Amino acid sequence: MAKLVGAALLGQSGGPTSVINASAAGVFLEALKHEEITEIYGAAHGIKGILDENFYDIRKEDVEELELLKYTPSSAIGSVRYKLKDVKKDPTDYNRLLEIFKKYNIRYFFYNGGNDSMDTCLKISKFMKKSGWECRVVGVPKTIDNDLFGIDHSPGYGSAAKYVATSIMELYLDGTVYNTQQFVIVEVMGRNAGWLTAAASLAKVGGVQPDLIYLPEVDFDLDKFYSQVGDLLKTGKSVFVVVSEGIKTKEGKYIPELEADIKRDAFGHANLGGTASILANHVGEKFGVKTRAIEFSLLQRSAAHIASQTDIDEAFKVGSIAVKKAVGGTTDKFVGIRRADGDKYKAKFPLLPLKIVANAERKVPAEWILPDGKGLTDDFINYALPLIQGETKLKKVNGLPRFAKLKKVLAAKK
Amino acid sequence: MAKLVGAALLGQSGGPTSVINASAAGVFLEALKHEEITEIYGAAHGIKGILDENFYDIRKEDVEELELLKYTPSSAIGSVRYKLKDVKKDPTDYNRLLEIFKKYNIRYFFYNGGNDSMDTCLKISKFMKKSGWECRVVGVPKTIDNDLFGIDHSPGYGSAAKYVATSIMELYLDGTVYNTQQFVIVEVMGRNAGWLTAAASLAKVGGVQPDLIYLPEVDFDLDKFYSQVGDLLKTGKSVFVVVSEGIKTKEGKYIPELEADIKRDAFGHANLGGTASILANHVGEKFGVKTRAIEFSLLQRSAAHIASQTDIDEAFKVGSIAVKKAVGGTTDKFVGIRRADGDKYKAKFPLLPLKIVANAERKVPAEWILPDGKGLTDDFINYALPLIQGETKLKKVNGLPRFAKLKKVLAAKK
CATH class of the missing domain: 3.40.50.460 (Phosphofructokinase domain)
Structure with missing residues (x-):
């Protein structure tokens, strides 16, 4: 696979979680390690920020603050609820995205969100490919709802x-x-x-x-x-x-x-x-x-003060793996979480096709639900208990959380 | 002061706090140290439990669990909202309380609550004195509202x-x-x-x-x-x-x-x-x-998982001092918290007359409130910030709080 040199762009989308910023930290800190990645941008408010060319220049941030993102709730660069239309019905947004990707030489695109966001990744990836713009697109999953299809659980749920x-x-x-x-x-x-x-x-x-x-x-x-x-x-x-x-x-x-x-x-x-x-x-x-x-x-x-450290670590990994794999040539995938075999809980992070998760919803298995509101079976307990283990390493100052303080310097418009 | 030998009784009243049980731990663990105290009772649901003779036998509890009460929210022995009537209008409850205090030889009575509970202490103390039943009554303050008069702050607020x-x-x-x-x-x-x-x-x-x-x-x-x-x-x-x-x-x-x-x-x-x-x-x-x-x-x-350890420690002390002082002869008082002089925050615990707090309400000083909803002055920040310091030492098991599990053995009715 030939080296692909250009800018990396991350967007955050949909309802925030306690650890969506841990994934952002994973993306940003990993991106800093790769010379193929020239600029590192954070889209202000997801797709909306891309369409408006509002990019935070992440290289202007202190690394210590990017580290603190691991423990900072909400979406540090701003979220959005914006659904791309079907390209056949209205290609306006897609053409604008292509124009901007070209102008800023965006070759790595990471989108952090739930079902809708994985769908957005898929649509953008398809359009870029069709338009001949080489851009590696990797989805970074998140949702407290835990309803993403094809994976064991999603970052944010734990x-x-x-x-x-x-x-x-x-x-x-x-x-x-x-x-x-x-x-x-x-x-x-x-x-x-x-x-x-x-x-x-x-x-x-x-x-x-x-x-x-x-x-x-x-x-x-x-x-x-x-x-x-x-x-x-x-x-x-x-x-x-x-x-x-x-x-x-x-x-x-x-x-x-x-x-x-x-x-x-x-x-x-x-x-x-x-x-x-x-x-x-x-x-x-x-x-x-x-x-x-x-x-x-x-x-x-948003209660980051009681986040699961297991969840934080996994969310960070999902972000960093997305970058690592994209640099290595992966595209059209999202980073999943599955459970390794064995008695002791251990996560593995396979790359999975975007289409298996896009717009599908995974529900609690019927056999785990006791009748008449009587609760859940031990199968559910065994499933979920490992995900809430570990107390957050969130730093406190003055008895209060020390959340990341980003400078949020907007990149000059091109 | 002559030694007063007999049973000690604690009641919890009103809306719980994260640390009302820390005060209970203070009362129980201190009571265990004094040979003057024969039995240690916890009234099930405050005054109501006394009137119904529902007493938990605290000597039947494991000391380790009593220690865990420090970190356990709510009112472990049950709370109540019950206002004693004016004795002149209806002495029924008072006569019943006297009968029970005599029957169980209750010589130490501690009531943990807010304004209303301090009023209850005062009424009971007066009635016992008038009836010739020697019983030392010490109030143990609590309220998240922080509206108790005559003290710097109340346990639960921090x-x-x-x-x-x-x-x-x-x-x-x-x-x-x-x-x-x-x-x-x-x-x-x-x-x-x-x-x-x-x-x-x-x-x-x-x-x-x-x-x-x-x-x-x-x-x-x-x-x-x-x-x-x-x-x-x-x-x-x-x-x-x-x-x-x-x-x-x-x-x-x-x-x-x-x-x-x-x-x-x-x-x-x-x-x-x-x-x-x-x-x-x-x-x-x-x-x-x-x-x-x-x-x-x-x-x-009730969010004990993010309680202030300063608050927990003070709540415990307020409970233990109540017992220590009562054994030493104090009655008709409550254990207050005031701020020691000096730059560094330090609490002191004076014994104060019940009547200064009973049914009075302390409000935020007008000069600390900025106009038009603009927040509070630095005087408030300086006042409140020390009270939220310290992370709770609450033990976690399986990623979840390990709250006290009391046996709650009811004492045999006499």
Whole structure:
């Protein structure tokens, strides 16, 4: 494979995670090692930053700050929700991307995101190839939802799962503390896949078991739910329930849809806040019990202070491997994570075709889900527990996290 | 002072904190050292457990588990919201308490709680004295609200403040990540005192500054708020706001009161959930911006995984000093925390009369609050920053917190 000399460009896309910047650190710090890579750019707000030619010049950053990116939540160079149109319907964006790739001599393109972003990688890669612009495109996966197809798990999931399991333990102790009955319901992110909600069952390893856990993989039966809650309330104890934001009735209706019309975001997914509140209100009315609805909201994807060091290390590796392999000639792939054989957990990082993940969604296997909201099987526990191991090495200053402070120097427009 | 031989009893009351059990550990472990103390009881659910004669026999617990209480959130022996009536109006409860104190030979009574609990201590102490039953009553303060009068700060505040400051840093990074504008509003606990909301300003020490912070100490002007938010939105950037659940208009109306009638809890305080959601909805409607309302809810008082070790150590000391002093003859007091002179932060623990704290509320000094929601002065930062120092020594097993597991053996009823 001939040496390909030119600039490397990273974009971050979609909802952030605690470790998406660890992958960025992997990309940037690895890129600094390769003489083939002339410039290192970070696109301000993903594809949008490319189209607008807003590139941060990463060579202007201090290496120590790039190292701190490993422990810094959110998307340090800015994220975006922007879906490229079908090239046949509207090639405008693609032509503009090609123009910019040529102008800045971008020969390495890394895009860090979920299903939609892997799809973006695929589309861009195809277009560049067709246009005769040699550019190696490697996807860097991330998502707290853990719904990427073809891999064992995605970077971001372990940290969010550790947050969920820990917080459920703490909330359970708090929510069941009074002698008077309370109904506590916690809402966890996850549109169609219940991986993160399932992480609530890890609390059981710590000695705490939520009464009911509902994943979006199973049709949600409102009548049955009320009857189960009613039975639990009859015991006199407080009741603690965990639900995914994405639970749906068998007619395919989300809980907030049952209540009101809802807004839709740029990818056409429903904005599902409020499931726990709605259910809590109904339970309060039906059973006259005090209720408390808690939404993890952005906390579950940004709580870097309780990130899994396993997750951080893997996210970093996924980024650095992407660069290493691209320099070596790889394109049209993403860096996956699979589990090595053997009793002890160990990750391996195969290069996988973008098309196996693009726009597909991996759900929690039906056989891992116990019936009637009774939680998850030991197979799930064995799967997820290794992913939350290791306490973050996040540095603290003044009792507060020391997150990376990037200079964000914009590269001169060409 | 003559030796007083008999049983010691601890009750936990009101909303839990991350470190109320650290104080319990202080009481229990210290009590184990004194031969004057025959039995050590934990009242199941505070006053309610005493009235029902539900006592946990703490001597049956493993000392290692009692040590782990230091790092275990919530109220390990159960909490309660129960306000003793005025003895002149209804002495029933008091007579019952006297009967039980005599039956179990309770000579040392410790009650761990906030303003209401110090009031309970005072009432019980007075009644026992009047009835000729010698019992030393020492209050053990706690509250995340930090509104106890006559002391520098209360156990529980430092940990909750550390949670708030850290989470605000993380949420700010996440909430301002997109190229499209967002309005993020975070709601922090604190009915009448804004100490915990003020802790959001500590994020500034970590390099993150919320745009607006509103405390309940200052009349909340809705029109002004919308105009400030409107001005900030004109800059094109996302807007990040922190509000106390207790903000009120100058007419004394809470935000949810402006929207609808609200339930009231046993102490007559309003149940104030929803302030952030309501404001977010209005901002969304007025300015057509995407909004996100986040409520810290129970998380801010139960997140032991990010407790302040300074707070844990002080909470433990407050509990152990209560016992030491009671054995030495002290009664009718609570263990306060004040700041020792000198540049370096150091706490001292004076015994203070219960009546200075009972039912009084300490607010954030007006001169520490910058006008127009612009945050807090450096005086506040200097005050609060030492309280969030030190990372918790909480042990982890399997990547999850190892909280105390008490046997909770009920003492035989007499």
